[in-house]
Amino acid sequence: MWLDKESQIDLLAYSPFAELITNITANERLNPLTIGLFGRWGAGKSTLLKLVEKNIEERDETKKKFVCISLNSWVFEGYDDAKSAIMESLLRTLMDNQPAFEELKDEIRSLIGRINFMKLGATAIKHGMPLVMSAINPATATLTMAQYFSKTKRKEILNDIKQVWNEKEIEEDRDTTVENIRLFRKEFSDLIDKSEIDNLIVMIDDLDRCTPERVIETLEAVKLFLSVPKTTFIIAVDNQVMKYSIENKYPKITEGSEDFSDSYIEKIIQLPISIPELSETDIKNYLLLLICELYLSKGVPSIKANQLDILLSKVKEDNIFVNGIKIDLEFVKSAFEQYDYTILDKGEIDEFEKMFDIIGKTSDVIASILKGNPRQAKRFLNSFLIRKSLAEIYYKTDRTFDYAILAKLMALEYIDMNRFKELYKWAIENQKNSKIKELETITNISRNDEELPEEYRKWSDEKLARWLKSDPIDLHEKDLLKYFYLTRESLDINVSVSDSLGKAELMVFNKILQSKRATEYSLLIEKLKENKDIKYTKILDALIEEFKKNSKLLKKMQPLYICYSEYRSEIKDVLKKMKITEINLQTATALCSMYQADKPGFSDVIKSWTDKGLAQDVLDVIIQEK
Template sequence: MWADNASKIDMLSYEPYAELIFELAISERMNPVTIGLLGNWGSGKSTILNLIENKINSCSDKGNIVSIFINAWMFEGYDDAKTALMEVILRAIEENKSISQNLGDKFKKLRDRVDWIRLGGLVLKGIPMMLSLSMGNPLPLLLESIKEIDWKDQKELEKLQNAILKMKDLIKESGQDNVVENIRKFREEFEQLINDSKIDNLIIIIDDLDRCNPDRIVETLEAIKLFLSVKKTTFIIAMDEDVIRYSIKRKYPHIEKDDIDISKDYLEKIIQLPIRIPELSDLEVKNYMLLLICEMFLKESKLDELLTILKEKNIFVKGEIINQNDILSILDLEQSEWDCFKNNMKREDFELQLDVFSRISDIIAATLKGNPRQAKRFLNTFYVRKKLSEIQKLNLDLSLLAKLMVIEYINIDLFRELYKWQLENDGYALALQEIEEEVLKEESGDNQHDNEIDQNSPWLKPIMKQWIKVEPTNLYNYDLRQYFYLAKESIKEKNISSLNLTADERKWVNELCSEELNDTFLEKKVEEFKVNNEIDHPKVVKGIIAKYQHDRRKKLRVLIFLYKHFPDLRKTLEEEIKKMKINEVTLPEITRIITLKNVNAEGYQAIKKHFLEEKKLSNELWEKIESSFNKSKKG
């Protein structure tokens, strides 16, 4: 099994990226600089950060370089991510005794300024804006004014009063009562602290920023720009660019000019050097899956030796496939089997699983969209089911288990259809026989279509034909019950988190489901969605359906607009609309459904008939609303 986090072993050949960023980070000429390591969720950003940190920690000949590794997710529970980040960095410097011993009370001074900035933000959140603009020292006025406000939460009132009183104490000590002045002074004193500490370069590595909520993301970026980006500092920030841009757009609404992209301009001001991790090719995903098998079985020293030899042969640079024979040849098991494997690992199991995944790697790699984390998750699920079968003494064919998992992964609807077929015939999916024979006959060069199979069937799409051809074939001869028993959580409908949506697809689900869009802007957004040919439209529609599984009224609004613009999805959308309960279909919902009359009269009549005849909705109510709607259209 593999942990769903950063790997400490470079099986993706990301070493060149780590080396490049490391050299940029320690370059005196580039300093100060903020480097953005950009890649989608699960693309391997954290692995590269680990490689960079290891390089920094081992570069004793490069001067006095200090690195701080920060997980941005830790700021989620704080009122203010800006000051939380400032505190973490100050604490890390202070805890490094080799550089902090001669800095005296400089840390206290900076911490006081951090407190001032945090408390100032807290106060301004709790009072009317007019008071925040008061000239001079506003604190006496604030203390009087908050007593006049009708506070529903007594704890919030006490929190605000304590903050103001603490600010009062800080003003006495510092002699400054201006937030802007404290920000300016913090930058100056922080830069002086770095100089006095004799640090040549303070490298701050920030991971998991894209897991935070949008406000935290923007606050962290602003803290870097406003407070911390001074001489002798380098920031390396790993981020999913789409998530960051979405957060910026939420914080700073769009300006109605086609030539202005606030999120793009904002990021360019923060990130001086963007480094993008490309998606893995299908071939690279196949190689990665085989290396993950090697990692599970081999001792670390033997795995390092294998990776070193593969790199020396330029396998990764040339884009060559790693096959089972290459791996076995390098390991030379006849001579060194005793020294290769981890405890309890067996050579026959190792070779069997290399063989299994070599055969399915083509098709599974094509569905993983270049994402190494998804490769880990697929393999983890495989090994969970393998272990469960062993505990329950089930006699599984691992090749068949892997093949069924592939269809479960690439097309959950066909997986469920296969489940129904085997359910009808005591475990044997006999309905698959005609489809398999059709595909295998085509493979042999016989293009005669003797079977009455719809050539537009999803079973005959290229990726499914490829799946059918993977050994073992003739699945209708196998009792599949125990395999579906192990996959019973997938037989039921899944929620949005289980749909394996890409970052772009998740973004479209969120944007199309935004309650901030009125109908005019929602229609415009659906039109933009329609012309985006890089998106899997049916998959996004599934995401919308899953997101609104418990709120069908909100879902209906989006489905109506999708129905108008996607003729090929209308049958699916009709079925979803029909799932609405009788108490959910009131005047606004009926009115929306009636708008489909002029889009697709046949589909509209089918929906209407369903609600009137099967759901027993009032025919009189429907006709009354339809009549009123028709009159308004004529008017």
């Protein structure tokens, strides 16, 4: 199993990025500096920070020239004032764990004493003082006390602040917030000078897990209080989360006004470094290296070599990630002088090779839908190992149980949950047969690269086609129900499709349902494919689900039937089950359009209705030539 946490083992070939950032922190010309390490959630930002920290420690083992501190933003989520919490945490870490600051504990205590920003923050909230905009850029955002408060109110605020600071007289006419920031920055800068270090590197992680308010407070703490000479801050965050937080705190004044978020980020982050999204081949290699990490020996110092390091050195030496080469078992074998059980921490060689083979085949399919995300890759493997362990308990006497089939079914579950559930229904319906005939049909057609017939058009997606052609290819000949039993938490057939819609998809779905004008909902349905922000198939599935419950939505099925031929079979199944009283002159026009779009395919629906006694005048309208 793999925990959802950072690693000091570079399975993602991030060492060049780590080396780059380490070199930047050693360049005295580039401080004070704030680096933005941008990457999507799960992209490996925390692991990259660990690699940088490791490099810095190796560069200065004494910790007297380069001091590296790691802070987790999420830890401060519950504080009233995250700014003061972060600043105090940094100072206490310097006092408790850093040799360079061993003789400066009194100065640190004095500075911690000066940070009573919890009270100062409460004072600001109490009086509604706009802390940030009065300090971050006074030239452009002059939100000072003198502009916003009366003389009496200003005196009241100053008295509160004097009690908090308990240090020196503060003149009323002075911008108090800026003065307090200046005092702290000076004392913090003096502390670093006395330590005689070359640079203080502060890594701030997990910022994209925090609320928008905490994101802003953390950025402000860095910019206003802590960014002084001989400091480098590395802030790991999803850039989109940061932009959202800024827009949430400082929304546009008018629709046409300038977006403030980009300017704000530019003022905070001097050097943005983006972690590129991993390619499909990168993710395949990552999945396989995770398997290697699970089995290969990590070594015992002075006794046994670290076999994983040997393999990773081979990966780096051959530029596997740079050249876009997929790792295979022969490559793994070539990394070792002696390839046998001695290289393993657990299990036998044949067990390792079998697992490597299963994940190797599955990775060809699963990599395409993990969106270059290492965390999702770990989660897939963790889910597989959990189900594998359950299978070993449930089916320990079943020698026919094939873990490759389990892995392939899980890949389908990740690719398209609706098709996964459809295959489950096929498996149930074909229990008495030797084969799952529907799966056999679409597998053979896909293997020949032919076009799927209308009733199976939902399986024509490129990822699904790759899944159908992947090993084990003879899935239709297997008893899949025992494998589905291990995935039954995903098979709640009673769960509504609309419940799985995202925010943007739900808005479109509701707009279609609520629309009364045919021209409006028809256009919405026709244009669904063009909207790149949604998964349009989920909306269409939800619409058909609603149609099954409410035949009054028949007219809205007309544009769906005409524009999306892959859904015709499912719509026709619903039409055949409708009561004959629901097929009338009011709905005949919509049905006529469906008939005209697909006369041969619609003939079985017409036959079903005529067998039930459909009125001739209604039938004439449906089959009339336009």
